[in-house]
């Protein structure tokens with residue numbers, strides 16, 4: 001990865017400030033002053049700025065805005081996979097998607113090579129909430145909301161944990177739904193069990209982190225420590241999201 005990009009992801013310095021620091025000979029790569037901002041570096045390099053060591057990442061976690069048409073897998077013979085969307089510098093990092101989004105589901109997907117984090121985020125015991133915007137083929141009724149709140153039984157008989165859902169539009173065909181589990185096709189199956197059908201699904205938030213507006217479909221970036229803390233937050237942002245999404249659509 002380019003030295004300036006590498007440093008801007010790991011320090012508080014902007015890329016232009018990093019260029020200045022390089023010109024001032026304050027950036028050392030393996031004890032030699034760096035001369036070019038675009039020199040190639042990796043985690044294996046020892047980098048200091050004004051004598052201070054730059055933190056080397058043991059693990060890396062990315063946030064992606066998943067577009068439709070890609071499956072959440074690390075390999076597949078016939079389908080396009082989310083790993084294909086990663087910038088080349090991350091392709092050798094053994095990143096795995098944290099949980100799964102269906103091929104046609106869009107929105108926030110995390111990818112990590114940190115096994116412990118993967119477990120934390122996918123274990124239903126940890127109660128990390130996932131928030132989805134679902135477009136439905138029929139009106140979302142108050143009876144459906146009640147069924148979801150009480151823990152709906154799927155058509156195969158399995159019972160879901162209680163979940164929250166509320167309409168975002170007047171026609172009541174677009175809803176926000178929050179779940180803490182990750183059963184196969186869970187949101188689609190929950191709504192099917194409530195007599196409806198999901199036409200489009202988009203994950204808008206995980207834990208306390210809302211997908212950044214400037215992260216375009218197909219793009220991914222390193223998740224900062226601050227945003228990782230937000231992801232791991234177990235406080236409920238349902239009402240906050242409802243207000244934000246209703247305001248955006250009015």
Ligand code: URA
Pocket residue numbers: 100101102103105184185186187188189201
């Ligand atoms: N629930 C679904 O039905 N599909 C997804 O992709 C995610 C949650």
